[in-house]
Amino acid sequence: MPIDVLMPALSPTMTEGKVARWQKQEGDTVAPGDVIAEVETDKATMEVEAVDEGTLGQILVPAGSENIPVNQPIARILEEGESPDALEQAPAAPEQGGDGPAPAAQEAPTEGAPAQPQPAPQQPAAPAAPQAATPAAGDPPMGETRVIAMREALRDALAEEMRRDDRVFAIGEEIGQYEGAYKVTQGLLAEFGERRVVDTPITEHAFTGLAVGAAFGGLMPVLEFMTFNFAMQAIDHIVNSAAKTRYMSGGQMASPIVFRGPNGPPPRVAAQHSQCYASWYMHVPGLKVVSPYSPGDAKGLLKAAIRDPNPVVFLEHELLYGNTGPVAEDPGYVLPLDRARVERAGDGVTLVAYSRAVQTALDAAEQLAHEGIEAEVINLRSLRPLDAGAITASVQKTNRVVSVEEGWPVAGVGAEIAAVVNERAFDWLDAPPARVAPADVPQPYAANLEQLAVPSAEDVADAARQVCYRA
Amino acid sequence: MATRGNKSQSGKGKQQPPKPPEPSADELQRYYRDMLLIRRFEERAGQLYGMGLIGGFCHLYIGQEAVVTGVQSLLTETDSVITAYRDHGHMLACGMDPKGVMAELTGRRGGYSKGKGGSMHMFSVEERFYGGHGIVGAPAPIGAGLAFAHRYRDDGGLCTCYIGDGAVNQGQFYESLNMAALWNLPVVYIIENNKYGMGTSVERASATTELHQRGRAFEVPGRAVDGMNVLSVREAGYEAVQHARNGNGPFILEMKTYRYRGHSMSDPAKYRSKEEVQKMREEHDPINQLRQRLLDDGVVTEDALKEVDREVKNVVTEAADFAQSSPEPDPAELYTDVLAEA
Numbered sequence: 001m002p003i004d005v006l007m008p009a010l011s012p013t014m015t016e017g018k019v020a021r022w023q024k025q026e027g028d029t030v031a032p033g034d035v036i037a038e039v040e041t042d043k044a045t046m047e048v049e050a051v052d053e054g055t056l057g058q059i060l061v062p063a064g065s066e067n068i069p070v071n072q073p074i075a076r077i078l079e080e081g082e083s084p085d086a087l088e089q090a091p092a093a094p095e096q097g098g099d100g101p102a103p104a105a106q107e108a109p110t111e112g113a114p115a116q117p118q119p120a121p122q123q124p125a126a127p128a129a130p131q132a133a134t135p136a137a138g139d140p141p142m143g144e145t146r147v148i149a150m151r152e153a154l155r156d157a158l159a160e161e162m163r164r165d166d167r168v169f170a171i172g173e174e175i176g177q178y179e180g181a182y183k184v185t186q187g188l189l190a191e192f193g194e195r196r197v198v199d200t201p202i203t204e205h206a207f208t209g210l211a212v213g214a215a216f217g218g219l220m221p222v223l224e225f226m227t228f229n230f231a232m233q234a235i236d237h238i239v240n241s242a243a244k245t246r247y248m249s250g251g252q253m254a255s256p257i258v259f260r261g262p263n264g265p266p267p268r269v270a271a272q273h274s275q276c277y278a279s280w281y282m283h284v285p286g287l288k289v290v291s292p293y294s295p296g297d298a299k300g301l302l303k304a305a306i307r308d309p310n311p312v313v314f315l316e317h318e319l320l321y322g323n324t325g326p327v328a329e330d331p332g333y334v335l336p337l338d339r340a341r342v343e344r345a346g347d348g349v350t351l352v353a354y355s356r357a358v359q360t361a362l363d364a365a366e367q368l369a370h371e372g373i374e375a376e377v378i379n380l381r382s383l384r385p386l387d388a389g390a391i392t393a394s395v396q397k398t399n400r401v402v403s404v405e406e407g408w409p410v411a412g413v414g415a416e417i418a419a420v421v422n423e424r425a426f427d428w429l430d431a432p433p434a435r436v437a438p439a440d441v442p443q444p445y446a447a448n449l450e451q452l453a454v455p456s457a458e459d460v461a462d463a464a465r466q467v468c469y470r471a
Numbered sequence: 472m473a474t475r476g477n478k479s480q481s482g483k484g485k486q487q488p489p490k491p492p493e494p495s496a497d498e499l500q501r502y503y504r505d506m507l508l509i510r511r512f513e514e515r516a517g518q519l520y521g522m523g524l525i526g527g528f529c530h531l532y533i534g535q536e537a538v539v540t541g542v543q544s545l546l547t548e549t550d551s552v553i554t555a556y557r558d559h560g561h562m563l564a565c566g567m568d569p570k571g572v573m574a575e576l577t578g579r580r581g582g583y584s585k586g587k588g589g590s591m592h593m594f595s596v597e598e599r600f601y602g603g604h605g606i607v608g609a610p611a612p613i614g615a616g617l618a619f620a621h622r623y624r625d626d627g628g629l630c631t632c633y634i635g636d637g638a639v640n641q642g643q644f645y646e647s648l649n650m651a652a653l654w655n656l657p658v659v660y661i662i663e664n665n666k667y668g669m670g671t672s673v674e675r676a677s678a679t680t681e682l683h684q685r686g687r688a689f690e691v692p693g694r695a696v697d698g699m700n701v702l703s704v705r706e707a708g709y710e711a712v713q714h715a716r717n718g719n720g721p722f723i724l725e726m727k728t729y730r731y732r733g734h735s736m737s738d739p740a741k742y743r744s745k746e747e748v749q750k751m752r753e754e755h756d757p758i759n760q761l762r763q764r765l766l767d768d769g770v771v772t773e774d775a776l777k778e779v780d781r782e783v784k785n786v787v788t789e790a791a792d793f794a795q796s797s798p799e800p801d802p803a804e805l806y807t808d809v810l811a812e813a
Contacts (some may be wrong), residue, residue: 201653209615210613213612213620216620219619246809247809249602250808253596
């Protein structure tokens with residue numbers, strides 16, 4: 001019975017890939033560890049090694065084939081003594097990963113062990129439709145646009161600002177030679193050199209303090225945390241050194257710095273790598289907190305964050321990096337840091353979300369529309385300052401509100417939204433504000449438990465039905 | 472970031488360290504005046520604290536005056552300074568106005584931070600004094616960052632980063648030494664070893680007590696210094712400053728010093744004997760030592776020193792008066808200076 005070689009998942013979030021070339025041809029003998037093919041993800045080319053010994057009997061997917069789903073057979077290996085006739089038997093159907101996300105062949109970067117070239121095309125589990133290029137209220141017009149992925153939009157924002165102002169520099173782990181654990185800083189080292197693209201040791205506490213010191217000294221650092229989980233090592237400098245110093249100095253000192261990186265739960269990396277820190281940083285006066293959903297917003301917001309004279313915590317999401325959408329070409333396109341965007345207009349219920357939860361809310365809105373409930377989806381974009389005006393205006397129209405987030409419920413973003421609505425739109429409410437948040441537990445690893453933990457569109461739709469008394 | 476290739480400059484003690492030029496009579500008198508100003512300022516601050524005019528935490532620098540006076544005498548107008556919370560002396564040594572410092576201690580409008588920072592959180596961008604930080608160890612990486620900015624701008628400046636003996640056991644100090652050495656950052660770490668981190672002696676807190684050797688893992692040179700003698704401080708400081716300014720990376724100076732007062736105003740200092748304090752005051756006082764030398768060498772007359780004493784007393788009295796007469800901050804100040812306008 002020939003052994004099927006399956007398209008491997010080369011990162012926790014990869015769902016498909018391209019067979020770039022075959023290193024072994026039909027008839028070649030293979031041994032475990034031999035490189036048989038190269039697979040391209042959207043940010044890296046990875047070698048695929050044979051696990052079994054034998055002869056490469058048949059190549060099922062020719063070189064150059066794109067969008068091959070994970071787990072689809074791409075070749076067959078004949079075991080020793082096995083006749084090529086055995087190939088007559090059709091390969092097994094691709095194994096489905098059940099209800100869970102694609103099986104992970106490799107871990108996400110882990111503190112202290114990110115050394116292996118990270119493959120990882122960061123495809124969203126359910127690819128989002130490109131966002132419309134409609135400016136939100138208060139946004140400048142986008143002008144000419146180009147459809148690119150969020151990681152490219154972020155990279156372009158950083159590169160444009162570095163070209164514009166020599167004081168801007170990038171600092172973090174694996175951002176230079178390695179081009180970023182999530183490839184957000186791709187190409188920056190080549191363009192700007194080691195003076196301005198600074199690879200640090202794995203030393204979050206001190207490189208964050210160092211970046212704050214550089215900001216005190218007149219520079220404008222853009223600091224990447226490989227993930228915000230690691231920023232807990234550094235939070236003293238974010239809060240005590242960066243956020244409070246302007247006030248403590250009576251307005252003399254400035255710390256113009258951006259702390260950016262992926263935040264919130266990516267699939268299957270479990271508790272220590274799956275936390276949303278939005279409410280932590282929202283709590284702190286002296287910080288601005290931003291969390292984009294679409295590539296177009298990501299570019300305009302990151303540029304604004306870099307130009308802002310205050311420390312800005314910029315919370316990205318691993319599962320959005322691969323999402324594509326229209327992005328302004330004009331290097332002068334900069335968004336305000338205090339405005340929400342209405343992603344979908346409606347008058348039945350207000351869904352308030354940020355980052356990836358905006359997608360969850362939009363998916364829920366689709367379901368609700370079939371039931372005659374037109375949901376208005378507000379993408380907060382900025383969490384501090386919070387656009388309370390946009391939330392209030394929407395609730396005054398819909399009389400119902402549901403918050404959606406990927407951070408824990410207790411003292412979470414949803415609690416703040418409920419408070420804002422109670423304070424500013426209580427008389428307009430026809431139902432108590434509802435919150436949709438992950439289960440109040442550390443993120444589990446098992447695929448089924450994880451799926452139960454993170455809010456789904458169905459959870460959001462259920463909450464919306466509740467506040468509409470349609471449950 | 473260019474990392475350093477060889478460590479031939481790391482000062483293994485084989486070569487004679489460079490020595491500063493002999494201080495002039497004017498310089499010697501200035502050191503005396505600067506140290507005396509700190510002493511009298513701190514004594515007055517202690518008094519105002521006792522009167523309830525200064526609140527919260529107040530850490531006095533009395534006894535340690537030679538450290539900051541000697542090191543700061545070596546800096547240029549480009550260099551930057553950062554320290555932790557025993558910071559009043561550093562501000563005065565940086566040339567900050569005693570009135571503004573004292574008014575900050577009393578929480579008044581005329582203070583350097585408009586009354587919003589207090590004893591531990593004062594800054595002067597003009598004098599390149601970057602705080603004034605209340606978190607033990609935090610200045611270590613921030614100082615490396617200030618040095619990074621000097622290097623980035625290639626302005627020839629360096630950062631003097633003062634930390635206490637308690638801070639050398641914080642992990643971020645070593646993280647900072649690693650990066651500073653890796654990238655040859657122009658930073659001089661001055662460990663003010665006054666023997667006690669709050670109430671815990673160095674021996675009870677540190678597995679190794681030769682704190683100037685704490686950079687050995689990174690081949691950062693270090694030197695132990697008599698921190699009670701301003702000329703010893705100046706001489707060792709010269710080596711460290713030359714080392715950093717010439718592109719050889721960080722340097723550690725362990726200043727063996729002593730604080731006469733408690734850790735803060737509320738510290739009865741029961742962890743040490745009265746005799747220990749008395750011995751330091753009588754035999755090692757930095758101001759008396761220099762005073763004696765100036766007189767012995769015939770640099771100044773007794774009368775001239777008395778004139779300095781009078782002048783300093785007046786400066787401190789003016790500062791104390793200002794700190795009491797300056798109004799409290801306008802209530803509207805509560806909400807200003809949180810964020811800068813974009």
